Amino acid sequence: MTKHATQAIVVHCMDFRLQKFLDDWLQRELGHGQYDRLSVAGGVFDLDFVMKQIELSHRLHAIGRAVLINHEDCGAYGMAGTAERHAADLRRARQQVQSAFPDMEVDLYYLHLDGSFEPVV
Numbered sequence: 056m057t058k059h060a061t062q063a064i065v066v067h068c069m070d071f072r073l074q075k076f077l078d079d080w081l082q083r084e085l086g087h088g089q090y091d092r093l094s095v096a097g098g099v100f101d102l103d104f105v106m107k108q109i110e111l112s113h114r115l116h117a118i119g120r121a122v123l124i125n126h127e128d129c130g131a132y133g134m135a136g137t138a139e140r141h142a143a144d145l146r147r148a149r150q151q152v153q154s155a156f157p158d159m160e161v162d163l164y165y166l167h168l169d170g171s172f173e174p175v176v
């Protein structure tokens with residue numbers, strides 16, 4: 056198998072309403088085709104599943120960065136999907152990623168339906 060690497064994995068929801076915003080933003084932020092991309096209902100909602108994909112991305116493609124994006128009005132969360140809940144889940148995901156991969160940079164965003172990306176600190 057040939058060795059190949061990329062800079063990051065991006066995790067975001069599969070919701071079609073967000074894809075144009077995501078495509079444009081990711082192209083600006085990371086460059087076209089310069090990252091692994093996981094599109095799954097709820098973003099980090101199913102954290103066990105997401106962690107497995109990040110581990111694979113790290114092992115196979117030597118990534119050093121994870122960009123985790125949840126969004127407003129997410130159907131996977133339903134009524135439970137407040138901005139606070141999304142921020143809490145994103146922070147929990149960052150903690151798990153960084154405990155598994157202490158050197159990995161993790162960036163968190165809350166994507167609004169109008170296409171604005173709000174950093175979560």
Ligand SMILES: [Zn+2]
Pocket residue numbers: 068069070096097098126128129130131
């Ligand atoms: Zn969603």
